[in-house]
Amino acid sequence: MLRLGVNIDHVATVRNARGGAYPDPVRAALLAESAGADGITAHLREDRRHIMDNDIDGLMAALKTPLNFEMAATDEMQAIALRHKPHAVCIVPEKREEKTTEGGLEVAREENRLAHFIAPLRDAGCRVSIFIGADQKQIEAAHRIGAPVIELHTGAYCDFHAEGKFAERDEELARLTEMAQFAHSLGLEVHAGHGLTYDTVQPIAALPEVMELNIGHFLMGESLFVGLESAIKEMRHLMDDARSD
Ligand code: PXP
Numbered sequence: 001m002l003r004l005g006v007n008i009d010h011v012a013t014v015r016n017a018r019g020g021a022y023p024d025p026v027r028a029a030l031l032a033e034s035a036g037a038d039g040i041t042a043h044l045r046e047d048r049r050h051i052m053d054n055d056i057d058g059l060m061a062a063l064k065t066p067l068n069f070e071m072a073a074t075d076e077m078q079a080i081a082l083r084h085k086p087h088a089v090c091i092v093p094e095k096r097e098e099k100t101t102e103g104g105l106e107v108a109r110e111e112n113r114l115a116h117f118i119a120p121l122r123d124a125g126c127r128v129s130i131f132i133g134a135d136q137k138q139i140e141a142a143h144r145i146g147a148p149v150i151e152l153h154t155g156a157y158c159d160f161h162a163e164g165k166f167a168e169r170d171e172e173l174a175r176l177t178e179m180a181q182f183a184h185s186l187g188l189e190v191h192a193g194h195g196l197t198y199d200t201v202q203p204i205a206a207l208p209e210v211m212e213l214n215i216g217h218f219l220m221g222e223s224l225f226v227g228l229e230s231a232i233k234e235m236r237h238l239m240d241d242a243r244s245d
Helices: 009-018 023-034 053-062 075-084 108-123 136-144 155-162 167-183 201-205 217-226 226-244
Strands: 003-009 039-043 067-071 090-091 127-132 149-153 189-193 210-215
Touching: 003 136, 003 189, 003 217, 003 226, 009 023, 009 039, 023 039, 023 053, 023 226, 039 053, 039 167, 053 067, 053 075, 067 075, 075 108, 090 108, 108 127, 108 136, 127 136, 136 167, 149 167, 155 167, 167 189, 167 201, 201 210, 201 226, 210 217, 217 226
Parallel strands: 003 039, 003 210, 039 067, 067 090, 090 127, 127 149, 149 189, 189 210
Antiparallel strands: none
16 A cells, blocks of 8 residues: 655744744644554754754654654764654755755765664664655665665656646656666665645556655645645545556
């Protein structure tokens, strides 16, 4: 079955706009679980612009489904992950000035450091995934450093769709398709995410190698209009529908 991980970062973005206690990302996570999410994803950024340290404490205490803890490959984040030992840790690149995680991790460029970085996380029982673009060189490097999972960055595919650049979108989808197959052939578990919407989710959900999608920003926006539960149920329905075809 294709799992849906719901990213609740932007509940915290709205909360932090006023600096108070609401809306509470933990409450959103519990609602997401009851609406059919198979897991919750949260990204603790270095600048704490959305999720904050006590949100991770709250999620670890309250969740019934696995937490996928997204983080940069820094010593500070490694120590936090080792303290909490979440089910999954997803290593992402992070730039202070970016609005969101713009690209995949350059694993090949810092293979040695990353191999040493993820080893203690794996030893602590966390399922480590590496967020990367649809690039064979990066997938091979992720495999060499001993990561059991990769998450393919679907942002470019979604951006091309939104901009009406359908030829480029289809080329990127072809790359994602080929690289999902390639990663699977190496024995890696394949996840995907970033920027997915009702309009873009189905071709990705249809890829048989993909085991999990992580989706946040669109769901939070849509929930303003239809509620979080309905937004998640519709996404789940579209995923299941694409998978059954
Ligand atoms: N997967 C990863 C690794 C991400 O960094 C993000 C964004 O935080 C997502 C999935 C979800 O992306 P979006 O919020 O655009 O759905």
